[in-house]
Amino acid sequence: MKQKEKKWTYVNKWYIILPLAFLMVIYLIPLGRMLWLSICDKETGEYTAEYFMAFFKDGYYIGVLSRTLILSLWSVVFCIIMGYPVAYKVAHMKGWKRSIATTFLVLPLWVSITIRMFGWMAILPKSGVFSIILQALHIISEPQNFLGSNVGVIMGLIHCGLPYFAMIMISPIENVDPYVEEASYVFGAGFVKTFFKVTLPLTSPGIVSGALLVFALNTAAFMVPVMLGGGKVMVMTNMIYQQTMFIFDWNFAAALSVVLLFVSMFIVTLSSFLSNKMRIQE
């Protein structure tokens, strides 16, 4: 019987060996080599921890790492605040209206990131529209240049993360049983109370996984700090770029990449750990 089953199926071991060999050569071996370079001395080729020591002992590099995380965290906060209501609205739409709403929501993701950041570069300068709006709202008193500032980079990060967050939130919100919300209304709770006591708690696993995804994406964002940071806002990714392409300290660049890799891995592991835990609680 077993023999027969084997003869029946067209899938054999080559279906995995071939792609695995391909991935090994172009992906896994380069990553392994990078790990090795980060702990190997430039001249002697012996094991050394000097690059990691240089990173963790220098307050400048620690500052860069914490800036990376803080900017990313701010963008996540705004993605939740801005993305949740949009997802809520889209989840309650139907037909062509919903088509249009989703199309415009993900349109930015399908436009090359270079073009999106170019748009922000036209918005953020001193004479740009962002400064004009903030002046009109009396948040700033004089025209200000936001290109090359933390605020500018956060704007770019929100713009990249928001569509993902909203799209992820649509199905958890949709899955909330309408009768549960209705029951809340029937028993006299208003919209606000129903939202905060019923809808929000029911969709909180979705919020956590969406937020962590955006956090991981934005921590690793490259074009945003490169184009909107203007060389002034240093985060991990553009520092790696600088070390690799302009300073040519490849061992140190490898060490920086390893640090960023571990940070991303930590966020992703945390995400899967939390989503498993919440699934058990349910």
Place this chain on the structure above:
Amino acid sequence: MRKYKVAGTIFNSVVYLFLLLPLIVVIITSFGEGNRAVFPTHGFTLKWYSEALHNVDFFESVFISLKIAVVSTLISAVLGTMVSLYFWKTKGRLKEIFELVFMAPMVVPTVVYAVAFLLAFSSWKFVVPYWKLVLSYCAIQIPYVIRSVTAALYGLDVSFEEASLVLGARPMKTLYKVTLPCIKRGIISGIIFAFVVSFDEAVIIMFLRNASTVTYPLRLYTHITEQFSPMVSAFSAVFILISFVVIYVIERIFGLSNMYQ
């Protein structure tokens, strides 16, 4: 209830405006008369479009991007579908490890991979830059193909295949005549995703930049950092329009919500 609805509509309009503002600004600046693309603009002119039309560099870089994207998408579609079929047919501990390995490019920051690839292959002078880009793009495209095809296979009834086999079709014939046609939609949406990933790829190219392979995101980047003229806006505006049409067609055929789960 009513006032919350109104407040919600206003808030959502502001969010949509925020999302679309950069794209709108790019389109508006392409008609501006000034030499630098800063919004708000003044005047109205079409000269940037005619200038963009006569810029050979831009069209060359789009052609290079297409040449890379077509080949890398083809490779990753074949490999990704093979892996998905393997995952579909097997179980066990080893499969879980393979899954982690193949999905890794979605988790590992592209910057990290770009550095790793540069360090590993900088000494390989005999591999032309074109193939370096094709191969490195494949690695980040394969997870997208696997995700779409696996989703399609998940909903596929095994009895279709069994029926074909019982009726005497050879396994390979079953694959080509039954299984692959059944998951056609998954493969196509995987190909679309993979193609866009490759065509718009802007991170790896920054590290593997080379005079002979200036892809279109890199060409845009160099123009933006060096000149910042509205000609780039004109060029970008055309691409925004193309993206809009493509994405609306995809929404009508596949439903975008299904693609972002």
